[in-house]
Amino acid sequence: MQKVRVPLGDRSYPILVGPQLIGRLGTECRRLGLGRRCAIIADDQVARRYAQPVADALKAAGFDGVVIAFKPGESSKSLKTVADCYDQLAAHRLERKSFVVALGGGVTGDLAGFVAATYLRGIEFVQVPTTLLAQVDSSVGGKTGVNLKAGKNLVGAFHQPRLVLCDLDTLATLPEREFRAGLAEVIKYGIIADAKFFAWLEQQLPALLRRDVKALARAVARSCEIKARVVGEDEHETGVRAILNFGHTIGHAIEAISGYHKFLHGEAIAIGQVAAAQLSRKLTGLGPTDADRIRALFERAGLPVTLRQTKLQRERLFAAMKLDKKVRDGQIQFVLAEKIGKVRWGVNVPHKLIHEVLDAP
């Protein structure tokens, strides 16, 4: 088992990475001194598979857990599901010292984290991410939230978990497409912060694709280390935390205009990162070799790297980019790379250039 610490003063917390960790959840929670009652929040699918072992592990350590299940899918990241969860927490008499276990992928972590952030003005929570994307990204850093009709993640809170437990065994059963989408965030960490890790990914991609546990352990732990360091420096995204959004300006817009159906998040940001690499060639000095390596790695991971659009779709893409939370005074801001392992944030990019890179084959 590897242990990564998210350094946030007295709110610091560990990320545990390894196989067979769910069985240790109870002991770890007891070590943290959490209250006896807890609620395990999961979607129906994940609950069917993991709610029992999770509840057993908690019970063995003296905790009393109730399972709250909801319909799988992004549409459950809503105020309605939040309200249902509150009602169940109240029905099960959760108190201020009680806690929530977010068991599942990104939707569950965001939803359950927001519920924990706001029930009784905030109770503790623990993340047990069961997808690659959630293990390397959404479960770490304390961003929680749900969607409004007007946009994704428009409502939320910063609420740090007390523990993130990444059981690598849960990745074995992940659908292939979802696994590959998770790799898009892993590759991102190489680009934004660690050229050696990027090179290691180039070399170890076959092992990762066959889900070799040793390779996965390194990929997940290193990704978490990088995210933990960035979050520790800038918890509320007033500065450097923005670099985690490399590829996300275009990526989020792609998801938005396709109604969050056509592309998985990881697929959309793969396209976004390749486009950002092209913009980086033009604006921040990224060399042609690095740009090619970036594109090639996403392609080898089986991820989309280009976007075919009609003129109307392109217009909608730009409109969506302007609605992004990070827009400042109407200017679209990008994170761009100087080289693999080093990026710069807050770069204004002329619309014309964005069109150019999206037009390139």
Place this chain on the structure above:
Amino acid sequence: MQKVRVPLGDRSYPILVGPQLIGRLGTECRRLGLGRRCAIIADDQVARRYAQPVADALKAAGFDGVVIAFKPGESSKSLKTVADCYDQLAAHRLERKSFVVALGGGVTGDLAGFVAATYLRGIEFVQVPTTLLAQVDSSVGGKTGVNLKAGKNLVGAFHQPRLVLCDLDTLATLPEREFRAGLAEVIKYGIIADAKFFAWLEQQLPALLRRDVKALARAVARSCEIKARVVGEDEHETGVRAILNFGHTIGHAIEAISGYHKFLHGEAIAIGQVAAAQLSRKLTGLGPTDADRIRALFERAGLPVTLRQTKLQRERLFAAMKLDKKVRDGQIQFVLAEKIGKVRWGVNVPHKLIHEVLDAP
């Protein structure tokens, strides 16, 4: 104008107390460097009276404010009203640097504060309380929240405002019953922390009841000073902040079992404080003279001090006390007084004693 500072490090903020302050709201917000766009959240009644002067004051200082109004009353402190507010904030394109102005009484402050705490994972907000209760209590300290069917304030967040602006002129039009209910919290500050202030209240009650602005200024400012000091010591109520709940254990239960209709909050806690004073005589050494002075001051303020109940109502009262957020392991915890100006929190009280003091005429 008097200025009280809530000492919370880099989140410290001023409470301004005085007449004719609404006209200065814009200048004060500009001094804080808040973003251009804002939303003024108020109930229909308060909006009719004050939305225009507030919007004008903001506009004169260069801000662009939209008014979001909701139906008056405790029933609007709901997730439904919160969702409506979010939709309107999104429709008006509020950004991360935008802010919310909570204009009104306790319901508005709690609701609008929670909306601000969670929209875009938290935007800034300013409190403009227009009732005595809100000026001396709910607008200060950062507790925000809404009700569930299962109970009051079960959902919420700690989110400190950037400024609290108590315009004493707004108290002139307050209905008599509501004004007197606000005095119950003012008197509480004397009991929990300042015997001299209590004596001043005994002396100045006639001036306060005729709403003399000079007396009001002292009462509001001193109440805010005490609350600010307590909140500064214990923002998240892990310890001393509990003393603010003097009289609230029984008071909250009285409100709950009467469906929040029969008694105003201030009336319920007047009864609760008189009962707590009786318990204090039995358990924490409060002298008979002090207990009599406490009861007499609430009576002179025109507030209820006893509760006539059937046996069934009494049972429901106890059930409600056990549901309180502050219950620990089923034990009902009280704040009790040693003398006027000094209290102790976390005192376990046997049920029998509670019955006794409630039975006494």
